[in-house]
Amino acid sequence: MPDEVMPRADKIAEGSMLYLDGVTVSFDGFKALSELSLILAPGELRTVIGPNGAGKTTMMDVITGKTRPDSGDVLFDGMIDLTKLDEAAIANLGIGRKFQKPTVFENLTVFENLELALKTERGTMATLFFQLAALQKERIDAVLERVGLADKAKFSAGALSHGQKQWLEIGMLLMQDQRVLLLDEPVAGLSDAETAATAALILDLAKDGSRSIVVVEHDMEFVRTLGAKVTVLHEGTVLAEGSVDAVQNDHRVIEVYLGR
Secondary structure, eight states: OOGGGOOOGGGOOTTOSEEEEEEEEEETTEEEEEEEEEEEOTTOEEEEEOOTTSSHHHHHHHHTTSSOOSEEEEEETTTEEGGGSOHHHHHHHTEEEEOSSOOOOTTSBHHHHHHHHOOOOTTOOGGGHHHHHHHHHHHHHHHHHHTTOGGGTTSBGGGSOHHHHHHHHHHHHHHTTOSEEEEESTTTTOOHHHHHHHHHHHHHHHHTOSSEEEEEOSOHHHHHHHTOEEEEEETTEEEEEEOHHHHHTOHHHIIIIITO
C-alpha cells in the first residue's frame, strides 16, 4: 500500500470523511493552529465560527494542502494521509474549496465557466465524442438549474452580482464531483435575498448526503438558518462544539467571540 494511504495504526479514523487530530501549525513562532482536532462524517454539514485569527483559514489551508502542519494527522475518507499530497492531488481526490472572494473567469460566460470545471477523461475515442458532449451539456444544464443560474447561462460571469458569482463558484465545484466542499464565508457582502438563497442552496446540497460540507461563516443568523453542528475555533484550537443554541449560550464563546 502506498505511503500516502498508511496512517499510523493508532490514528485510523474509520468511517470519517475528514479527520484532524493534534494538528499544529506555526508561523515564525506564532501558533496558527494548536493541537486542533476535528472529525467530519460522510454527508455531514458543519459550520465553523470564531474570531479573526482563530485558525479557520489555516485549517482549510491544511486540509487542501496549501499549508503543511508541523505535527498532527489529517486524513481523508478514513485512511488517506493528506499531509503527503499536494494541492492538485487533494483536489483530484474530491476536496473542493470556495474562497471568500469568488474566483470565476469573468471574461467567460457562466456556461463556459462550468464547462471548464467539468471533469472529463482525456483521450476519449472520437466515435464517442458527440455522445459525451451531449451528456456534458445535460450535466452543465442541471448544475445551472441547481445553483439558480439557468437564465444566466450566456451572461458574462463578470456581469453577475456578487452573490451570483458565489453560486457560480459553488456550481464549478459541483461539476467536479467533490466529496467535500469547504465554503469560506459564502454570504459575506450578500443582500438579504441572496443570503436566503445561498442558505437554501447549501441545505439542498446537504440534503442527499452525497457530500460533506464545511461552512466557515461570521453571520450567526445564517449559521442558525443552516441548523448544523457548530465548531467554534479560538487561538487555533476547538473552544466549543455543538448545536447553535449550545454554543451561543456557552460563556466561553460569548466571552471570546459573540460578546464582541
